[in-house]
Every structure is written in structure tokens, then in C-alpha cells.
Amino acid sequence: ASNIRNGAIRKKIAFFTHGCKLNYTETSTISRKIKHEGYSIVDFNTPADYYIINTCMVTEKAERKCRQTIKKAYKQNPEAKIIVIGCYSELKANELKEIPGVFLTFGNSDKFNIVNVISEKNDPKPDNANEFHSSYSAGDRTRSFLKIQDGCNYFCSYCTIPYVRGRSRNAPIAQLIETAKTIKAQGVKEIILTGINIGDYGKSSNENLHKLLMELANIDDIYFRISSIEPNLLTHEIIDLVKNNKQFSPHFHIPLQAGTDKILKRMNRKYSISFFRDKVSEIKKAIPDCFIGTDLIVGFPGETEDDYTETYNYLNQLELSDIHVFSFSSREMAKAYTMEPKVKGEIIKKRSDGIQLLAQKKHLSFIQSQLNKTKLCLFEKSAKNKYIYGLTDNYIKVVTNYKEGLENTHQMVQLTSIENNNEVFCKII
Ligand code: SF4
Structure with a gap:
């Protein structure tokens, strides 16, 4: 099975991200590194060995949502190790450690070290809060x-x-x-x-x-x-x-x-x-x-x-x-x-x-x-039912009838109408 590597069962790791685009970008990089080590990345809604939750604390509501996610992970697999990283963890690690299931917390300065912890290299060198960790998101090819x-x-x-x-x-x-x-x-x-x-x-x-x-x-x-x-x-x-x-x-x-x-x-x-x-x-x-x-x-x-x-x-x-x-x-x-x-x-x-x-x-x-204007549009990587969605260069979400080969391509489109649910229809020029 895909979960077995060199005769050993691969640990399953699930991620969840709260907050800003930077958090998503950084989660993506951490998950890529962990995958590279040979672990299996699974959906957050399934039982996993590790749940890694990247948190936000910009508002009280954001903090509450993070705590709910931790509880959800614990409910899914009480045996799992939950690792909380990111801003909430940076500021209130002690509060988080009180929550059942939380195994480790990492602030912003050392969160990239979780790769070492999970792969049991056990050398999570503390690094400097002012270090720059380069990151980019992948997965969605568009x-x-x-x-x-x-x-x-x-x-x-x-x-x-x-x-x-x-x-x-x-x-x-x-x-x-x-x-x-x-x-x-x-x-x-x-x-x-x-x-x-x-x-x-x-x-x-x-x-x-x-x-x-x-x-x-x-x-x-x-x-x-x-x-x-x-x-x-x-x-x-x-x-x-x-x-x-x-x-x-x-x-x-x-x-x-x-x-x-x-x-x-x-x-x-x-x-x-x-x-x-x-x-x-x-x-x-x-x-x-x-x-x-x-x-x-x-x-x-x-x-x-x-x-x-x-x-x-x-x-x-x-x-x-x-x-x-x-x-x-x-x-x-x-x-x-x-x-x-x-x-x-x-x-x-x-x-x-x-x-x-x-x-x-x-x-x-x-x-x-912008109606009737012609704009450059990047279509998403997949179609939904008979439609495909895209984003114009000037940030308007548009939809058109799906045609093979449109996925992940740039096309010139004309914005034709706004439908009841505010969907903007376009045609390819
Ligand atoms: S202090 Fe906060 S809101 Fe102000 S510029 Fe910096 S990140 Fe933005």
C-alpha cells in the first residue's frame, strides 16, 4: 500500500491553516518538506498520526477558531500528536499546551523545524526570530x-x-x-x-x-x-x-x-x-x-x-x-x-x-x-460540471461553458452578463 515504505508504515500527517496568505504559503512549504522526507499527507478530516495546525491570533474570533480546529483533530484521533504552529503559538504557547491532545507548539521563529521533529532527527535547533524562511505555495498549478x-x-x-x-x-x-x-x-x-x-x-x-x-x-x-x-x-x-x-x-x-x-x-x-x-x-x-x-x-x-x-x-x-x-x-x-x-x-x-x-x-x-470589455483571464485547473471558472487580470471572477483545453490557460474574454447570484459570465474571444 502507498502507506508502506521500506517495510515500515508511513506516518500520516494532516495540515490545517488559519489566517493570512503567508500562513498558507508557509504551510505549503512545510508540507512539501515533510512529504519529501517520505511521509504521507492526508486530508485533515481523516485520522492521522500528526495534525499540524498553523494558527492566527489577529482577532479573538481567529483564536477561537484555532482552538476549535485543535478539538476537532483530537476528536478524530485522540492518539494523534497535535502540533500547533504560527502566531497563536508564538504568543500563547502555555495556553495551547493545556488543550487535550496538544503535543508540541512552535512559534514563528522555529516552526520550520517541525520537519526535524516529525522525522525524529531530534535536532530542532532554535533559530532566530529575524531569520527569513523562503516559502511558496504549490499544489494548485494555476x-x-x-x-x-x-x-x-x-x-x-x-x-x-x-x-x-x-x-x-x-x-x-x-x-x-x-x-x-x-x-x-x-x-x-x-x-x-x-x-x-x-x-x-x-x-x-x-x-x-x-x-x-x-x-x-x-x-x-x-x-x-x-x-x-x-x-x-x-x-x-x-x-x-x-x-x-x-x-x-x-x-x-x-x-x-x-x-x-x-x-x-x-x-x-x-x-x-x-x-x-x-x-x-x-x-x-x-x-x-x-x-x-x-x-x-x-x-x-x-x-x-x-x-x-x-x-x-x-x-x-x-x-x-x-x-x-x-x-x-x-x-x-x-x-x-x-x-x-x-x-x-x-x-x-x-x-x-x-x-x-x-x-x-x-x-x-x-x-x-467592466461589462462588454475584453480582459485577459486565467482559467482554473479544473472544470466544475459544465462550467469553468477563471479570474481576469483585474480580479473579476468569471465563468463560461467548459471546453476541453481551457484548464490552466490564459484567454482573452469578453464579460457578457451578471447573473442573479452575481456570477459574471464571459465568452472567449
Ligand atoms: S503593524 Fe500590522 S497593520 Fe501595521 S503595517 Fe505592520 S503588519 Fe500591517
Whole structure:
């Protein structure tokens, strides 16, 4: 059987990932390394010998979900060894060790050592929180996440990431170019550049993001997407490069977080609302069909009803394509933990609902503005029933009738209609 190797039964390892794209990318790399050692990777919903759970603690809700996943693993196989890694584990290892079934915890600095623990090499050398572990996701051949940067030096007052992931650091350009070529050789068509604060790329190699993008553009036949980038770090040069080089998707995610200067200041963000407005206008002027997404936190301590109204009106007049709304969650380590006055839960909920409705409106009107236009689309690696789904370069999920050979290919498509469930139909040109 496939579980037997050299006469010994292969240990079965199951993974589960919570949180950000970086966590997914890192889980993917750890799982690849473990597979390389000869272990068998199984579905998380089946009995396994080891359950490896990569955790998040960005909000209380995220922590709760992680604990539920641990309980689920324990229920599936009480004999299994559960290893908890990632941000939750970095900050609250003792709390996690109390949960039945938890065998080991690894923080962000040493989680890549679990490969040694599982393969019983027993040399989990503790490493430095500021070391950079390169990672990329694989498995889905269509697109892959490439980690270019880790950590953050910004210390926004609501955020614990600088405490759990350390300071900003990165892999040098030369190394990332090699990894990008390896990913391309596996048949991947698009690479999404990820990190914690990717605009800050270059801190440990004396390089910068624009330089990295220029070098990546020298690799033919592969497309790139820049994920979330801080507004103050999205330079004219980068916007220009995306405008002029078709290998870069016209898609930016620039986290705003608050719609008033008062709250931005309390959050310790590095720009004003007028700067952000100008940035959005600059992008739209350069690349009219560009998708611009943002993040917004509602219910930050001190946010009044007037602040909320101002935020709503401000967002309403911006040319945004989508808004991700987050409810403020008080995190012990973050500076905002002690900030007052706190906003009541039910008020946060109401404000969140209001912005979410606005987000839906913005998203729909962006899609409507793209109808009848012709866009480059990357189709997924598999079809579902008689349909196949794809993503346009400007981040619109589209669907069309399946035809053989469309999987994992780029095609020019025309967006034809939006159906009831907001599915966008397209035809191949
Ligand atoms: S930029 Fe701010 S929100 Fe983003 S990781 Fe750094 S401290 Fe956190």
C-alpha cells in the first residue's frame, strides 16, 4: 500500500491553516518538506498520526477558531500528536499546551523545524526570530504564492504582527528570481507576491520592491500579482510599472483601515485620508480598469458616530472596487488595548453591516463598469460540471461553458452578463 515504505508504515500527517496568505504559503512549504522526507499527507478530516495546525491570533474570533480546529483533530484521533504552529503559538504557547491532545507548539521563529521533529532527527535547533524562511505555495498549478518578505517595523496600534513575526526582512532578489523560475517550471501561470508588509521589501538586502518587480519582469511567460501593499509604500514607479508591463495584473489592495485623520493618527498609520484619496486617483488615472481593494477597521477605540458617518461618506466617493471590513478586536499586546473609550459590540456590528453594504455596492458597480470589455483571464485547473471558472487580470471572477483545453490557460474574454447570484459570465474571444 502507498502507506508502506521500506517495510515500515508511513506516518500520516494532516495540515490545517488559519489566517493570512503567508500562513498558507508557509504551510505549503512545510508540507512539501515533510512529504519529501517520505511521509504521507492526508486530508485533515481523516485520522492521522500528526495534525499540524498553523494558527492566527489577529482577532479573538481567529483564536477561537484555532482552538476549535485543535478539538476537532483530537476528536478524530485522540492518539494523534497535535502540533500547533504560527502566531497563536508564538504568543500563547502555555495556553495551547493545556488543550487535550496538544503535543508540541512552535512559534514563528522555529516552526520550520517541525520537519526535524516529525522525522525524529531530534535536532530542532532554535533559530532566530529575524531569520527569513523562503516559502511558496504549490499544489494548485494555476497560481502560486511566493513569500518575498516577512515581519513589520510599523507598529500600528491595533496590530500584534510585529510582536509575533519580528522585524521586516526579506530574501534577496537573486534568490527570489530562482524560486520564481522553479515555480514557473512546475507549470504555474501566475505568482502572487506575498509578505506582511511587502512595500517595505529590501530592508535586509538593501534592495527595494520596484527593483524586484523589474527583475521578475525579465522572466517570460508568467504573470505576477502584487498583493496587499501599504498606501505610503505604493510608489509612482510601481504604479507606472504595472501600467506599462502586462505581466503585472492591474490589481492593488491598499489597506486604508480608517476614514478619518483622527482615527488614522490613533492607529499610528503613516498617511492621511487626502494622501490615500490622491493615491486612488493616481492609480485610476494611470490604469482606469484597475481593481482597487482596501481594508477598513470599524469600532476602533474613540470612533464616534460622526467619525463613522465621515468614514462612510469618504469611502463612498472613492473609486474602490471592494472593501474588506473588520471589526476592531482588542489584542493584549497591541497599544490600542488600553485606548479608550471602547465602542460597544452592537454598535460595531451596525457599523460593520453599513460598510459591508457599501462594499457590495462598490463591487457590483466595478463589475458593471467592466461589462462588454475584453480582459485577459486565467482559467482554473479544473472544470466544475459544465462550467469553468477563471479570474481576469483585474480580479473579476468569471465563468463560461467548459471546453476541453481551457484548464490552466490564459484567454482573452469578453464579460457578457451578471447573473442573479452575481456570477459574471464571459465568452472567449
Ligand atoms: S503595517 Fe501595521 S497593520 Fe500591517 S503588519 Fe505592520 S503593524 Fe500590522
